[in-house]
Amino acid sequence: MAVVLCSWGDAIDGGTEEALTLARKLAAATGAQLRWLVLGGAAAAAVEVGARYGVDRLDTVPGAGASAAGPDALVATLADYCGQTAPRAVLFNQGAESRVIAARLAGRLGVPVVANVFDVEPAGGGQQVTATAFGGDTHAVYQVDAPLAVLSVSTTAIVAAPATAPSTVAQHSVALTGAAVAERFAVTASPQVAEARLEDAQIIVSGGRGLGSKQNFELVKDMAAALGGMWGGSRAIVDDGWIDSSHQVGLTGKITRPALYVAIGISGASQHMAGCSAAKTIIAINKDADASIFRYAHYGVVGDCLEILPELIKAAKA
Ligand SMILES: Cc1cc2nc3c(=O)[nH]c(=O)nc-3n(C[C@H](O)[C@H](O)[C@H](O)COP(=O)(O)OP(=O)(O)OC[C@H]3O[C@@H](n4cnc5c(N)ncnc54)[C@H](O)[C@@H]3O)c2cc1C
Structure with missing residues (x-):
């Protein structure tokens, strides 16, 4: 058996x-x-x-x-x-x-x-x-x-x-039959993945609706670049059209397990955490001290991410 x-x-x-x-x-x-x-x-x-x-x-x-x-x-x-x-x-x-x-x-x-x-x-x-x-x-x-x-x-x-x-x-x-079975569906096009996979990233900086706008989300990309990592986001901002779904972390997005996950302006809904809770270290920035994300975060900053992020980016680049 x-x-x-x-x-x-x-x-x-x-x-x-x-x-x-x-x-x-x-x-x-x-x-x-x-x-x-x-x-x-x-x-x-x-x-x-x-x-x-x-x-x-x-x-x-x-x-x-x-x-x-x-x-x-x-x-x-x-x-x-x-x-x-x-x-x-x-x-x-x-x-x-x-x-x-x-x-x-x-x-x-x-x-x-x-x-x-x-x-x-x-x-x-x-x-x-x-x-x-x-x-x-x-x-x-x-x-x-x-x-x-x-x-x-x-x-x-x-x-x-x-x-x-x-x-x-x-x-x-083991000799197995099956490889010769004709496929009933043909893949005619698939997304071109030019960069590394989010699933394999060791450092991920993710943003959510708390960023306030697509334009502000650029701060998340800057922070990810400054830390030498990749960027992701919540489904809320995919649905709002700020980022495309290939960067979505969560139950219906990418399941990641980085060494460091920085969640910025993300509430910490269970469906999001399904894609990042295996991270070794989670850092959260959220202006609501009662946000669910702080139940998962190893380090948390309560504050306005639009004020904190520019300073963090400066520090990370220094
Ligand atoms: C079947 C199903 C599947 C789903 N799959 C996924 C999935 O794969 N991935 C996913 O992410 N979601 C998924 N969701 C959606 C999920 O339930 C949440 O709605 C979503 O994660 C919320 O995104 P958010 O945290 O960015 O937004 P919000 O819930 O709107 O939270 C925004 C957060 O930002 C904070 N904030 C606001 N302004 C600031 C500021 N200036 N500075 C700092 N913080 C601020 C707020 O306090 C709040 O906590 C799914 C839902 C369902 C029903």
């Missing part, structure tokens, strides 16, 4: 170590083997990461193109893998794409799926799964009574914990 984390792509995504931490917890509690199925170029780096997180077996798929597979091929490949290996639980590091793949895989296999998962433990013949709901405001506990459950893991709510001792990772090459 195995607990499996499924990954794909050319690099190991942020959040993978957190997902492995949860997978290892379930595997240990059920006496199952911890397996990691990695499709694509990321497999090369997975051995070292897998060893640190106690992975027993790393499964890779021979042949080129696995990382370039579209969703239909991916679902078919993963369904084939589950058919061959009969795991107890299949976990995904939740992102916009994997969330859909997880649901489709569960549909294909006829098994339950839970999204936004941050904890799981065995219960009865199945497992008790805890997930966030309503944008993180609520925790829901599900009793999943099925031999196999698909779990889409919200990794911002998990602290990565390497195994106490590294494991010896057995590497297996």
Whole structure:
């Protein structure tokens, strides 16, 4: 019996170590083997990461193109893998794409799926799964009574914990069908990402409606540049047309985990915090001392950001 984390792509995504931490917890509690199925170029780096997180077996798929597979091929490949290996639980590091793949895989296999998962433990013949709901405001506990459950893991709510001792990772090459499946949807255009990804940034300066205007938002960009970081914003200002949605942080935007997150004129709604609460340090500037953001911030400044920001930019540039 195995607990499996499924990954794909050319690099190991942020959040993978957190997902492995949860997978290892379930595997240990059920006496199952911890397996990691990695499709694509990321497999090369997975051995070292897998060893640190106690992975027993790393499964890779021979042949080129696995990382370039579209969703239909991916679902078919993963369904084939589950058919061959009969795991107890299949976990995904939740992102916009994997969330859909997880649901489709569960549909294909006829098994339950839970999204936004941050904890799981065995219960009865199945497992008790805890997930966030309503944008993180609520925790829901599900009793999943099925031999196999698909779990889409919200990794911002998990602290990565390497195994106490590294494991010896057995590497297996698994022959899977599915890569040749014809895609029913074709991507005809996708956004050109010229700069680094917000998800990978170590320093993010984000602004919200408290900036007052699109013009004032330039201060956020200046502050980000002065700190050598990237800039983001809340959905409120995306909706108001100040910035485009590729910079939106939050539940329906980018899930980030920087070393430093500076939130300026942002109220701290749960849907925004879903995209930044995993930051190691959060600094908030807000004129309302009772703003929710101060519940999350490690350092807070109560004041008018339009007065404070120019001074901070000057200081950061000095
Ligand atoms: C299903 C769903 C999904 C959502 N997804 C997201 C998401 O992905 N990302 C996201 O951000 N939101 C998301 N939202 C919206 C979210 O609930 C909030 O409405 C949004 O985050 C608020 O943005 P804000 O903090 O910029 O604005 P506001 O809530 O208007 O807050 C502005 C803040 O600025 C402060 N302020 C005002 N003037 C100043 C000043 N001069 N100096 C300093 N501080 C000042 C105020 O005190 C206030 O706290 C979602 C909502 C739903 C329902």
